[in-house]
């Protein structure tokens with residue numbers, strides 16, 4: 665593994681970044697990149713070799729992480745400074761090179777190892793389809809019940825759909841699950857098999873993310889009223905590991921759903 669080779673060498677330049685999709689801002693994948701970045705930083709510190717590594721973060725948008733709110737942005741900036749991570753934002757990526765990243769203004773970020781997560785984009789099958797209503801980015805247009813616009817008995821959920829809602833909305837796994845439950849409910853409701861009201865995914869839009877930093881974590885939460893990033897030293901890391909274990913056991917049917 666490239667990172668292990670650099671660790672053996674005892675020095676190196678690492679760059680972590682993510683891209684945006686201007687046609688679908690909710691498809692950005694920032695959280696996981698911050699998580700890997702801070703975990704690598706922490707691992708190098710534990711090995712007492714962090715001072716021989718240069719870590720950079722890059723993203724084309726002016727304020728990556730802004731969807732979590734202003735306080736979260738300030739905290740991220742504080743963490744970058746505290747952990748000596750160089751930040752390059754607001755400049756488009758021109759080219760990935762074997763030894764770095766070239767930005768549109770000619771800036772070159774030196775890097776021996778680059779980790780980049782592009783934003784989500786419409787699936788080629790949907791982009792090429794003739795009669796599925798879709799956005800310019802190639803995401804399926806649905807209504808609040810997850811029914812595909814204009815196509816009765818056809819529903820779509822998860823990352824392949826275009827989300828309606830506030831600017832800070834984001835495509836997340838838990839939202840895909842909510843949509844799946846909603847669709848099952850809405851189908852039997854429509855068929856007259858149960859009584860009640862349709863369920864709307866738009867009522868469950870929020871961002872909840874426990875960002876593991878290796879030595880702790882930060883809990884990010886955003887909805888219409890709240891935007892917080894709560895630092896959780898030590899416990900955040902343990903909590904994320906416990907969540908992973910719980911999720912695996914629950915999804916494999918070994919324990920009942922608790923949360």
Ligand SMILES: Cc1cc2nc3c(=O)[nH]c(=O)nc-3n(C[C@H](O)[C@H](O)[C@H](O)COP(=O)(O)OP(=O)(O)OC[C@H]3O[C@@H](n4cnc5c(N)ncnc54)[C@H](O)[C@@H]3O)c2cc1C
Pocket residue numbers: 693696789821822823824835836837838839840873
């Ligand atoms: C790096 C990363 C980290 C993330 N972390 C979090 C997190 O911490 N919390 C959270 O809530 N969300 C997180 N997400 C978002 C979450 O993973 C997605 O929102 C969620 O997986 C969407 O579920 P989905 O079923 O719509 O799509 P997917 O999980 O992508 O499933 C789509 C499936 O369809 C398959 N497929 C694709 N094309 C075809 C084809 N032509 N034929 C057959 N099968 C096909 C794919 O292989 C895949 O298995 C993360 C996403 C990424 C990329």
